[in-house]
Amino acid sequence: DKEDSDIFFYKKKIDFNNSIFTLTGTGSHYSKLFLYLYSIGIYCSNIPNKTNNHDYTNQILNDGTNKIIMLKFYRNIDILSMISILNDAFIKRIDVEQDKNRLIKENILHFEWILKKTIPNGLKQNDELIFEWNNNKINIYIGLNNVQLNKSHLVFSSDKTKQNLVPSNFLKKLGDIEDEDLCKLIFNCYLDKYSITPNLKYSIHKFVLDI
Numbered sequence: 373d374k375e376d377s378d379i380f381f382y383k384k385k386i387d388f389n390n391s392i393f394t395l396t397g398t399g400s401h402y403s404k405l406f407l408y409l410y411s412i413g414i415y416c417s418n419i420p421n422k423t424n425n426h427d428y429t430n431q432i433l434n435d436g437t438n439k440i441i442m443l444k445f446y447r448n449i450d451i452l453s454m455i456s457i458l459n460d461a462f463i464k465r466i467d468v469e470q471d472k473n474r475l476i477k478e479n480i481l482h483f484e485w486i487l488k489k490t491i492p493n494g495l496k497q498n499d500e501l502i503f504e505w506n507n508n509k510i511n512i513y514i515g516l517n518n519v520q521l522n523k524s525h526l527v528f529s530s531d532k533t534k535q536n537l538v539p540s541n542f543l544k545k546l547g548d549i550e551d552e553d554l555c556k557l558i559f560n561c562y563l564d565k566y567s568i569t570p571n572l573k574y575s576i577h578k579f580v581l582d583i
Contacts, residue, residue: 380444382413382538388504393417393440396432397579399562399572400446401457408446409457410501412562412569413538415440420580428580429563429573433556441562443501444538450494454501455484461561461568479551483558486512486547500541505559508552515541 384395393415402408417438420431432439462480466473491514495501500515517540562569563576 380411380536380538382442386415386440386539388415388440389506391417391438393438394419395579396420397572397576399569399575401443401569409449410446411444411538412572413442413444414562414572414576415442419583420576422580422583426577426580428576432576433559433563438504438506439559440505441503441559442538445495445497445499445501448494448496451487451491454495455487457568458558458561459484462557464566465557465560465564476551476553476557479549479554480557482549483510483512483554486549490514490546498540500539500543502539502543503558505555508555509548509550510555510558511548512546513543514546515539515543517541 382395382398386393386395394417396414396416396419398411398413400408400411414432416432418435420428420435423431459480466476496517498517500513500517502511502513502515504511504513561567562572567573
């Protein structure tokens with residue numbers, strides 16, 4: 373229904389761990405049944421340079437600066453389903469049979485264990501899940517919504533805008549994993565040419581051109 377597909381309003385700039393990040397693109401991820409599951413915003417500490425080839429996502433992935441993927445949920449989702457979505461994206465991007473991928477496979481299991489252990493009751497509507505790529509470490513945060521939203525909260529109106537701002541919840545760190553390859557893998561799921569949120573790539577292109 374229309375209300376479930378309306379996006380949240382991402383703040384243009386956020387102060388995260390004493391660093392300023394700029395919103396660089398937004399999108400949505402939907403299930404195989406075409407139900408919108410979550411909205412996504414990507415924040416960068418360094419905005420991509422405008423180039424003739426417009427390869428902005430590659431710049432984001434390889435510029436070595438801190439960046440954030442921020443997910444905001446339209447509907448409830450149990451944690452095993454969320455892990456399954458991510459795991460399906462992971463296995464399409466690594467060869468699990470190659471021994472050289474042993475460490476990243478172990479760290480994927482660790483990453484999934486953190487989510488299962490720290491979010492046993494799943495993600496609720498309006499919760500926020502954040503992946504921060506800081507140097508060679510992926511930091512995982514959650515913002516838990518304590519207010520049950522109704523459809524009127526998900527439609528555009530001036531009096532609801534503040535309630536729909538992202539991030540809106542107090543963020544708590546769940547854990548971290550130091551592995552540059554895992555950082556790249558998680559961000560590739562959203563930014564490479566097989567992105568699970570392809571509208572995000574279009575949005576990044578538009579955001580950069582409009583800056």
